[in-house]
Amino acid sequence: MRIYCDFLANIKDKTSKYNSQYLLFKEKIPFSAVPDRVNDILALINDINFEEIQNSSLKIVDNEELNTRLKNALSVIYELAKKNNLLKTPSIEINFVVKMIVWIQDNLKDIVWKLEDNPKVFYFGKIKEHEALFLFLLLAVGFDVVYLNPAEDPFEKYTFKIPIQKFVYDIQNSNINATFDFFANQGKVVNKITSPTKIASEELKESFFTPESGIFKPFQFVKGNTLPLLINGTIEDLEVYFHQPAKVRPGFHIQNENTVVIPNFFFKINGVNLDRVKYFSLIKLGIPDEKLRITYVSYKKANSKFEQAHMVLTYYHKIGVEPVVLDNIDKTLQVASKRTDLKPVYSFNASGLWQAKTKGEARVGNNELKSWKDLMSRF
Numbered sequence: 471m472r473i474y475c476d477f478l479a480n481i482k483d484k485t486s487k488y489n490s491q492y493l494l495f496k497e498k499i500p501f502s503a504v505p506d507r508v509n510d511i512l513a514l515i516n517d518i519n520f521e522e523i524q525n526s527s528l529k530i531v532d533n534e535e536l537n538t539r540l541k542n543a544l545s546v547i548y549e550l551a552k553k554n555n556l557l558k559t560p561s562i563e564i565n566f567v568v569k570m571i572v573w574i575q576d577n578l579k580d581i582v583w584k585l586e587d588n589p590k591v592f593y594f595g596k597i598k599e600h601e602a603l604f605l606f607l608l609l610a611v612g613f614d615v616v617y618l619n620p621a622e623d624p625f626e627k628y629t630f631k632i633p634i635q636k637f638v639y640d641i642q643n644s645n646i647n648a649t650f651d652f653f654a655n656q657g658k659v660v661n662k663i664t665s666p667t668k669i670a671s672e673e674l675k676e677s678f679f680t681p682e683s684g685i686f687k688p689f690q691f692v693k694g695n696t697l698p699l700l701i702n703g704t705i706e707d708l709e710v711y712f713h714q715p716a717k718v719r720p721g722f723h724i725q726n727e728n729t730v731v732i733p734n735f736f737f738k739i740n741g742v743n744l745d746r747v748k749y750f751s752l753i754k755l756g757i758p759d760e761k762l763r764i765t766y767v768s769y770k771k772a773n774s775k776f777e778q779a780h781m782v783l784t785y786y787h788k789i790g791v792e793p794v795v796l797d798n799i800d801k802t803l804q805v806a807s808k809r810t811d812l813k814p815v816y817s818f819n820a821s822g823l824w825q826a827k828t829k830g831e832a833r834v835g836n837n838e839l840k841s842w843k844d845l846m847s848r849f
Contacts, residue, residue: 475657478618481592482654490582493613496650497595499604503572511568520548520563530574536583536611543610544570547603556599566600573604583612590614594650596621621647694728701733711735752785761786763824765817769799772811784817 485494503511518526524545531537548557548567557563581589591613593605609615699721701707711719712735719733752762762785769780784793784806792805795812806814814826824831 472657475653476660477657478594478650478654479657479659482650483659484590485592489580491584491587491589493577493581493589493591493608495591495593495601498598499573499593499601500576501569501572502576503568507572508568511571512564515564515567515571520567523548523567530571531578536578539611540574540607543607544574546610547607550606551603569600570604570607574607588612588614590616592616592618594618620653691724691728691730694730697725697729697731699731699733701735703735707735752783757785759820760789763793763817763819765793765795766815767812768815770811770813777813780812782812 481492481494485492515528518528522545524542526541528541529537530540530544544567547570548563551557551566552563557566583589589612591605591608593601593616596619597605597617605615605617701711701719701721703711711733716722716732716734721731721733723731725731753759762783765782765784767780767782768777770777780799783796785796786793792807794803795806795809796803797809797812800809800811806812814831816823816825817831818824822833824833
């Protein structure tokens with residue numbers, strides 16, 4: 471109800487301030503022709519064949535371009551009225567054309583036509599067939615036409631059909647027979663009216679598109695900010711999440727409603743290719759597979775607070791003893807305990823997979839890594 475009254479209040483305000491762009495009819499379209507004026511119009515149309523109005527010399531207004539559009543529109547509604555048996559006698563035909571010309575001259579004399587903005591016409595309340603046809607004429611000329619009737623839809627009972635778009639808005643607990651001013655005086659003039667569709671959209675946004683729901687609409691954060699979040703993960707995390715949307719990565723969230731925290735990777739991996747070559751070279755030289763492992767470690771450079779993923783080759787000259795590390799960062803051969811810059815995570819070879827622990831290590835199963843099996847099949 472509030473939105474409807476505000477809408478009518480705005481119509482009332484605009485039609486009173488901008489009569490060069492707006493027309494407002496309440497319950498009827500006034501017909502103010504005196505006999506002398508009617509006689510002048512009758513003389514004007516005396517030799518006109520109504521079925522050929524569009525091609526006639528009829529001059530309704532001075533503006534030549536507008537006059538042509540008006541003749542075309544008048545021809546259309548004349549044919550529509552005649553086709554639906556509204557013009558049963560010649561005198562009714564003449565009265566109909568005279569009435570349309572009077573309405574045109576009375577209501578369009580102050581209208582200013584702009585290329586970028588069509589003029590508007592609003593009609594509120596009960597409407598007769600000839601008045602409805604005049605609205606259709608204005609529509610054909612180039613007006614935006616809005617018809618409002620809180621009581622009924624008279625177009626349903628008319629024999630002629632006008633191609634109009636209907637918008638039904640339910641006004642509850644109101645006097646449906648009240649006047650335009652009754653509704654308009656209850657509303658207030660606002661610069662922007664929020665439509666029911668817009669209100670529903672905002673309610674949906676508040677309840678559905680929230681940071682907690684994890685569901686976001688397109689361009690929801692187009693004016694927001696982003697904040698990177700470095701993932702402290704493993705190679706497996708990189709493989710799992712690298713090609714996935716950021717929103718499914720661990721740590722993704724919305725901060726302060728318009729800041730998107732995006733988890734991202736910054737990995738530097740050293741030694742993978744060389745250690746792989748070392749491994750297979752030693753296998754080819756006859757070193758048993760059970761004495762060699764590729765070990766995934768966390769490498770921390772001296773005087774640095776950051777760790778990075780790294781791989782080394784470890785050699786066990788006896789099963790169960792401390793291995794020797796073959797590394798392309800520090801190329802000196804040292805036992806694992808001397809490499810305090812390395813922290814083992816897990817190791818593997820062709821037969822097994824081991825997980826590092828605080829003391830020693832534990833076998834966690836056979837090596838079922840698909841990428842490793844694919845690589846082994848090439849040698």
